[in-house]
Amino acid sequence: MMLRGERQADFAYQAVYRYMINLINEVSTDARVKLPSLRQLAGRLNVSISTIQYAYSLLEKEGRVYSVAKSGYYAWPLLESARPLGSGDLLDRLYAAGRHPGTMVLSADEPALLASLDDTLMRLERELVRQYPRHLQPWSQSCGVWELRAALAARYTSSPSRCWHADDVFVGADLRGVLDILIETLGLRGTTVIVESPCDWLILRLFQDAGVRIVELPWMQDGSLDRAALEQYLRDEPIHLALFSSAVSLPSGVAWTCEDRIAVAQLLDHYGCWLLENDTFGELGFMAPRGTLRERVNPERLMVFSSFDKMLGSEAPYGYLLSRHLNSELQRQFLLRSFRLSSIRQRAIARLYQSGRIDQHLHTLRKRLHEQSLQMGQRLVQHLGEQVTFQMPVAGATFWLEANRVVDMRQVFQRLLAQQVVIAPGELFSLGGLHRQHLRLSHAFHGQPDLDVALAALSDALRQAQIG
Structure with missing residues (x-):
């Protein structure tokens, strides 16, 4: 071929x-x-x-x-979802089920489905190909092209004391690859890391596979963080790294309050704990930004990671990391990993930032996400009524639901699979058995005619899976 x-x-x-x-x-x-x-x-x-x-x-x-x-x-494997209830890994079965034609995937978290820049990126790339013929494209920039790194550094700079430079930015093939390098560079194997809970399953699995001991800090029902528990962990456990979201914690949909950001920053600084900030959804809040956690913490103990795909779409799968420290070791690890990324595609993304096109796009995307969440909220009330409790999301593309009665959520998952509907049970977002009465549902759809049917099926599955 x-x-x-x-x-x-x-x-x-x-x-x-x-x-x-x-x-x-x-x-x-x-x-x-x-x-x-x-x-x-x-x-x-x-x-x-x-x-x-x-x-x-x-x-x-x-x-x-x-x-x-x-x-x-x-x-x-195509036949993974056909395994009996309780067999195999739940995440494996979720991914396998999503591959089947005709399956309605309600478990996804893809905000850019409502408004992507895939076509724009392709047009920019074609223009750049004419400016940068193949023989002039440098493939040796293992940490990403300078234009994109500089654009990201400028994006994250907010003051003279909280500034970033292109050399502080590292771009990889995807978020998984970037986090793998970070785990290796920081020597996290065998160490203890505290994470907010619920937490993205990609992050949890990567840390678990690397032999990292994870301490989960659940958000409380009133939408605040348990500061007393955080201080106790920092005082009594050998924790040197905390992983928290920048502005809104998803899938729970909890937004940082100013009081929590100040208090957490003070605790991290007092105990000399580093912050690894997850900024994946940092710019996808529906309303005006309320500030980020990184603006409060000690910038000398801060690293930030994110990716482009949630904002831009599938044509921009790259992940990136901002770090002022360990730069020589990070450069070595990126070089060893040999991410030979398209310099043209990276330059196209950089132009979105430099031209201000990214801000126009984000304005449209946030508006559509908000509108879609309102419509989905009405449907959830209509179909699930008293069966679940939820708060309206303030960012992103998902709802975080809690069953009002004790149910076997794995049984709910399996019953829906039989009807070609995939949900994300809450236990996927914890390694310690938390959130077993929760599930995540996407609201980023383009006019799904079967959505009402799927929600009616979810209602039936919740009813049939009640325990006691």
Whole structure:
């Protein structure tokens, strides 16, 4: 298969993507199947390793493949969701179920589905290809192209004491890869990290696989953080790193209050604890920004990570990290990881920031997310009534529901699978058995005619899964 000559009509990664889809669809076993390595596919298809990496990143984001550190990529087995209730890993079954044609995936968290910049990025990339012919494109910038790193540094700078420079920014193929490098660079294996709960399952699984001991700090029902519990953990446990959201904690939808931000910043500073801030949804609040946690903490004990895909869409899967410290080791780790990212795509993203187009897009996206959340809220009241409790989200693309009666949420999950509906049980967002009476539902849909049917099915499943 020759892809070099297809550049004028199509981007190479798109052809690789289609090839991989066909390859994955050939998997018909309930055992995991290892896919070809980056180098194998690059040689087979006569494209660069970065093109293969990009296609794999899109497939992993869509839940079609998953990666195993130092092993490679694997296809999710098609028959995974057919396993009996209680068998196998719940997250594995969720991803596998989402692959089936005709399945309604209510478990996703993809804000950009309502307004992506995929087409805009493609147009910018085509313009840049003419300015930067292939032979002039530098592939040696292992931490990302300077234009994008400088644009991000400027975006995060808020004062002379809270400023960032291009050398403080590191761009990787996706968020998973960036966090893997961070775990390695900070030497977190065997250490203790405190995280807010519920917490994104990607983060939890990565830390768990790395042998990190995780202490979960749940948000309280009144929407505040348990400061007394946080102080006790910081005082009594060997915690050197805290992982908190920047402005709004998702999926719980809790927004930081000014009082909590000040108090938490003081506690972290008093006990010399570093903050690793998750800014993935930092710019997706529906209303005017209320401030971020990083604006209050000691900037000398701060690192921030995020990604572009939640804001821009699937054509921008890159993750990034901001850090003033350990820069030489981070550069070494990024170089060893050999992220050969498209310099043209990164420059296209940089232009979105430099031109102000990103702010126009975010204004539209926030408005649509807010409108969609209001419509979904009405539907939840209509179909679920007294069965669940929820607060209207203030950011992002999901609702966090709590069952009012004790239910077996795994049974709810399985009953809905039989009707080709996928939800995200709350236990996925904890490693310590928390949130078993919760579930996450997406509200980022483009006119789903079957949404009412799916919510009616959820109501029936909740009723049938009641315990006692």
